[in-house]
Amino acid sequence: MALILLIVLTFASLSSAKRVTTHDVIAQNLRINEVAQQSAEAALRHCEAVVIDLVDNAGTTYPADAARVGNTAIATPQDPAALWLQPANWAAASANLIQAPPVYSANVRADSQGAPPPQCIAERLPDNRYLVTARGHSADTTFDANGRLITGAEVWLQSILSPQIPVQSPGGGLA
Numbered sequence: 001m002a003l004i005l006l007i008v009l010t011f012a013s014l015s016s017a018k019r020v021t022t023h024d025v026i027a028q029n030l031r032i033n034e035v036a037q038q039s040a041e042a043a044l045r046h047c048e049a050v051v052i053d054l055v056d057n058a059g060t061t062y063p064a065d066a067a068r069v070g071n072t073a074i075a076t077p078q079d080p081a082a083l084w085l086q087p088a089n090w091a092a093a094s095a096n097l098i099q100a101p102p103v104y105s106a107n108v109r110a111d112s113q114g115a116p117p118p119q120c121i122a123e124r125l126p127d128n129r130y131l132v133t134a135r136g137h138s139a140d141t142t143f144d145a146n147g148r149l150i151t152g153a154e155v156w157l158q159s160i161l162s163p164q165i166p167v168q169s170p171g172g173g174l175a
Contacts, residue, residue, distance in 0.1 A: 032138040035115055036153040039136025043118030044157045046100035047132045051122050051161050055130075065098045069130070070123035077131050077158065084121045084133035084158075087148055096121050100134075115139040130161045 050065040059066025074082045083089045083096050090097060100118040120134040134157045141152030 032140065032153045033155070036136045036138045036141075036155040039115055039118040039138075040134050040155040040157045041136070043098075043100040043120040043134035043136055044132060044159060046118065047098055047120035047122050047134060048159060048161060050098060051130045051132060055128075055163065068096050068098050068122075070096055070121070073124040073126060074131070075126065077125075077160070082131070083123050084131070089121060090119065090135070090148075091145070096123075098122065116141055116143075125160065128163045131158065132161060133158045 046065075050059075050062045051069065053059055053061040054066040054069055070083050072081070078085075088094065098120045100120060102115070102117050116137045118134065118136050120132060123131045123133075125131050136155045136157075137149075138153035141154065142150045144150055
Protein backbone atom coordinates (compact mmCIF):
# COMPACT_ATOMS: atom_id res chain seq x y z
CA MET A 1 0.00 0.00 0.00
CA ALA A 2 2.83 2.39 0.87
CA LEU A 3 4.50 1.67 -2.46
CA ILE A 4 1.31 2.53 -4.38
CA LEU A 5 0.90 5.73 -2.38
CA LEU A 6 4.54 6.65 -3.10
CA ILE A 7 4.01 6.10 -6.86
CA VAL A 8 0.84 8.27 -6.84
CA LEU A 9 2.68 11.05 -4.97
CA THR A 10 5.58 10.85 -7.43
CA PHE A 11 3.27 11.25 -10.42
CA ALA A 12 1.43 14.11 -8.72
CA SER A 13 4.75 15.87 -8.03
CA LEU A 14 5.93 15.41 -11.62
CA SER A 15 2.64 16.72 -12.96
CA SER A 16 2.82 19.76 -10.70
CA ALA A 17 6.42 20.49 -11.73
CA LYS A 18 5.48 20.28 -15.41
CA ARG A 19 2.54 22.63 -14.88
CA VAL A 20 4.76 25.18 -13.11
CA THR A 21 7.31 25.02 -15.93
CA THR A 22 4.59 25.54 -18.54
CA HIS A 23 3.25 28.57 -16.65
CA ASP A 24 6.76 30.02 -16.45
CA VAL A 25 7.24 29.66 -20.22
CA ILE A 26 3.88 31.33 -20.85
CA ALA A 27 4.78 34.21 -18.52
CA GLN A 28 8.16 34.64 -20.24
CA ASN A 29 6.49 34.74 -23.67
CA LEU A 30 4.05 37.39 -22.43
CA ARG A 31 6.95 39.50 -21.10
CA ILE A 32 8.83 39.22 -24.40
CA ASN A 33 5.73 40.16 -26.39
CA GLU A 34 5.05 43.14 -24.10
CA VAL A 35 8.59 44.46 -24.66
CA ALA A 36 8.04 44.27 -28.44
CA GLN A 37 4.64 45.99 -28.08
CA GLN A 38 6.10 48.86 -26.03
CA SER A 39 8.95 49.21 -28.50
CA ALA A 40 6.52 49.47 -31.44
CA GLU A 41 4.41 52.03 -29.58
CA ALA A 42 7.52 54.13 -28.87
CA ALA A 43 8.50 54.01 -32.55
CA LEU A 44 5.00 54.97 -33.65
CA ARG A 45 4.92 57.97 -31.29
CA HIS A 46 8.42 59.05 -32.37
CA CYS A 47 7.55 58.94 -36.08
CA GLU A 48 4.29 60.77 -35.43
CA ALA A 49 6.29 63.49 -33.66
CA VAL A 50 8.69 63.66 -36.63
CA VAL A 51 5.79 64.08 -39.08
CA ILE A 52 4.07 66.71 -36.92
CA ASP A 53 7.39 68.57 -36.63
CA LEU A 54 7.90 68.33 -40.40
CA VAL A 55 4.42 69.70 -41.16
CA ASP A 56 4.30 72.36 -38.42
CA ASN A 57 7.96 73.44 -38.11
CA ALA A 58 9.63 72.32 -41.38
CA GLY A 59 11.54 69.62 -39.47
CA THR A 60 13.48 71.89 -37.13
CA THR A 61 13.21 69.60 -34.09
CA TYR A 62 14.03 66.31 -35.86
CA PRO A 63 15.92 67.41 -39.01
CA ALA A 64 17.73 64.10 -39.63
CA ASP A 65 14.55 62.06 -39.19
CA ALA A 66 12.42 64.52 -41.17
CA ALA A 67 14.75 64.02 -44.16
CA ARG A 68 13.86 60.30 -44.06
CA VAL A 69 10.12 60.83 -44.52
CA GLY A 70 9.05 59.43 -47.89
CA ASN A 71 8.56 62.18 -50.47
CA THR A 72 6.59 60.19 -53.04
CA ALA A 73 2.90 60.02 -52.16
CA ILE A 74 1.24 56.62 -52.17
CA ALA A 75 -2.46 56.19 -52.97
CA THR A 76 -3.38 53.90 -50.06
CA PRO A 77 -1.57 52.15 -47.20
CA GLN A 78 -1.72 48.91 -49.25
CA ASP A 79 -0.25 50.53 -52.38
CA PRO A 80 2.35 48.12 -53.85
CA ALA A 81 4.80 51.04 -53.99
CA ALA A 82 4.45 51.70 -50.25
CA LEU A 83 7.84 51.81 -48.56
CA TRP A 84 6.70 49.85 -45.52
CA LEU A 85 5.75 46.85 -47.69
CA GLN A 86 9.25 46.44 -49.12
CA PRO A 87 11.51 44.39 -46.80
CA ALA A 88 14.68 46.19 -47.99
CA ASN A 89 13.36 49.43 -46.46
CA TRP A 90 13.54 47.82 -42.99
CA ALA A 91 17.27 47.05 -43.32
CA ALA A 92 19.55 49.18 -41.14
CA ALA A 93 21.06 51.08 -44.10
CA SER A 94 17.72 52.07 -45.65
CA ALA A 95 17.33 55.76 -46.53
CA ASN A 96 13.72 55.83 -45.27
CA LEU A 97 14.11 53.95 -41.99
CA ILE A 98 13.82 56.05 -38.83
CA GLN A 99 15.38 54.62 -35.69
CA ALA A 100 13.50 55.80 -32.60
CA PRO A 101 15.31 56.20 -29.29
CA PRO A 102 15.31 53.01 -27.14
CA VAL A 103 12.56 52.84 -24.53
CA TYR A 104 14.41 50.78 -21.94
CA SER A 105 15.95 51.93 -18.69
CA ALA A 106 18.29 50.37 -16.14
CA ASN A 107 15.26 49.27 -14.09
CA VAL A 108 14.00 46.91 -16.82
CA ARG A 109 14.43 43.16 -16.38
CA ALA A 110 17.67 41.78 -17.82
CA ASP A 111 15.81 39.58 -20.32
CA SER A 112 14.13 42.70 -21.71
CA GLN A 113 17.26 44.78 -22.20
CA GLY A 114 19.24 44.84 -25.41
CA ALA A 115 16.34 44.87 -27.85
CA PRO A 116 17.01 46.48 -31.23
CA PRO A 117 15.98 50.14 -31.38
CA PRO A 118 12.37 50.73 -32.39
CA GLN A 119 11.95 51.46 -36.11
CA CYS A 120 9.41 53.33 -38.20
CA ILE A 121 8.73 54.57 -41.71
CA ALA A 122 6.61 57.63 -42.54
CA GLU A 123 5.07 58.09 -45.98
CA ARG A 124 2.91 60.71 -47.64
CA LEU A 125 -0.72 59.96 -48.52
CA PRO A 126 -3.15 62.13 -50.53
CA ASP A 127 -4.78 65.16 -48.86
CA ASN A 128 -1.72 66.05 -46.74
CA ARG A 129 -2.06 62.87 -44.69
CA TYR A 130 0.81 60.63 -43.58
CA LEU A 131 1.01 56.89 -43.03
CA VAL A 132 3.25 55.92 -40.13
CA THR A 133 4.32 52.28 -39.82
CA ALA A 134 6.31 51.12 -36.81
CA ARG A 135 7.77 47.86 -35.66
CA GLY A 136 9.17 46.88 -32.29
CA HIS A 137 11.19 43.85 -31.24
CA SER A 138 12.08 41.78 -28.21
CA ALA A 139 15.60 41.47 -26.85
CA ASP A 140 16.18 38.07 -28.47
CA THR A 141 15.43 39.33 -31.99
CA THR A 142 17.75 38.58 -34.90
CA PHE A 143 17.39 39.61 -38.56
CA ASP A 144 18.67 38.45 -41.93
CA ALA A 145 20.56 40.79 -44.31
CA ASN A 146 17.25 42.19 -45.65
CA GLY A 147 15.91 43.14 -42.22
CA ARG A 148 13.49 40.20 -42.01
CA LEU A 149 12.83 38.63 -38.63
CA ILE A 150 14.59 35.32 -37.94
CA THR A 151 14.02 34.89 -34.19
CA GLY A 152 12.27 36.81 -31.43
CA ALA A 153 9.03 38.74 -31.17
CA GLU A 154 7.96 41.47 -33.56
CA VAL A 155 4.98 43.85 -33.30
CA TRP A 156 3.78 46.09 -36.16
CA LEU A 157 1.61 49.20 -35.67
CA GLN A 158 0.27 51.77 -38.13
CA SER A 159 -1.43 55.14 -37.87
CA ILE A 160 -2.60 57.78 -40.32
CA LEU A 161 -2.02 61.42 -39.40
CA SER A 162 -4.44 63.95 -40.83
CA PRO A 163 -3.99 67.73 -40.73
CA GLN A 164 -7.59 68.12 -39.53
CA ILE A 165 -6.78 66.39 -36.23
CA PRO A 166 -5.87 68.95 -33.54
CA VAL A 167 -2.48 68.54 -31.86
CA GLN A 168 -1.11 69.87 -28.59
CA SER A 169 0.55 73.24 -29.12
CA PRO A 170 3.80 74.20 -27.33
CA GLY A 171 1.97 76.95 -25.43
CA GLY A 172 -0.73 74.59 -24.18
CA GLY A 173 -4.13 73.87 -25.61
CA LEU A 174 -4.95 72.52 -29.04
CA ALA A 175 -3.62 73.95 -32.29
